[in-house]
Amino acid sequence: MKILVAVASRHGATRDIADEIGRCLRSELGARAVVEVLFAENVASVDDYDAVLLGSAVYMGHWLDGAAGLVERQHEGLRQKDVWLFSSGPVGEPPKPAEDSVDVTGLVTLSGARGHRVFSGRIDRSRLRLPERAMVAALRVKDGDYRDWTAVRDWAAEIAAQLKATKGSGHAGRG
Numbered sequence: 001m002k003i004l005v006a007v008a009s010r011h012g013a014t015r016d017i018a019d020e021i022g023r024c025l026r027s028e029l030g031a032r033a034v035v036e037v038l039f040a041e042n043v044a045s046v047d048d049y050d051a052v053l054l055g056s057a058v059y060m061g062h063w064l065d066g067a068a069g070l071v072e073r074q075h076e077g078l079r080q081k082d083v084w085l086f087s088s089g090p091v092g093e094p095p096k097p098a099e100d101s102v103d104v105t106g107l108v109t110l111s112g113a114r115g116h117r118v119f120s121g122r123i124d125r126s127r128l129r130l131p132e133r134a135m136v137a138a139l140r141v142k143d144g145d146y147r148d149w150t151a152v153r154d155w156a157a158e159i160a161a162q163l164k165a166t167k168g169s170g171h172a173g174r175g
């Protein structure tokens with residue numbers, strides 16, 4: 001089976017999460033799967049894939065255009081695949097925003113996703129542009145890497161288990 005992990009990331013933190021998801025899927029599925037991790041804006045079509053995990057960093061309550069645009073362009077193809085969405089946003093201890101960090105209701109419906117998961121993110125003011133720093137000031141959080149790698153790996157393992165169950169034991173190629 002062929003799996004796509006597609007991601008939109010402005011400062012790299014969500015790209016790292018996508019890479020980790022890719023590593024976990026490869027290790028869980030072994031020879032059953034070929035896993036590709038790509039930036040969402042570089043994905044022309046999802047036709048070649050059996051399953052798609054699509055994620056985005058969250059800015060001002062929304063996904064980045066690269067990821068949202070892929071859903072808009074490819075929603076018909078996505079609806080024929082097993083699709084899961086993930087977001088990376090909340091930062092701080094405890095994580096902020098605590099609720100409603102992102103609204104992906106429309107994207108879940110459009111893509112026919114089986115689920116959506118929110119992971120915490122990273123704030124590093126030295127990487128931010130001036131207007132972004134001003135917006136972050138309102139959140140009143142300290143710089144830090146709040147990403148929860150155990151949560152990321154557990155989620156990828158859950159999806160691998162579901163894919164093993166639904167796609168059988170065929171080898172990579174078509175299965």
Ligand SMILES: Cc1cc2nc3c(=O)[nH]c(=O)nc-3n(C[C@H](O)[C@H](O)[C@H](O)COP(=O)(O)O)c2cc1C
Pocket residue numbers: 008009010011012013014015057058059060061062088089090091096097101102120121122123128131132133135136
């Ligand atoms: C200007 C700005 C606005 C943000 N807005 C939100 C938000 O609305 N909700 C949220 O959960 N996280 C928000 N965040 C946190 C980011 O999503 C988090 O830092 C994420 O890890 C960034 O990922 P990236 O490095 O892949 O771009 C915001 C961060 C910045 C700098």
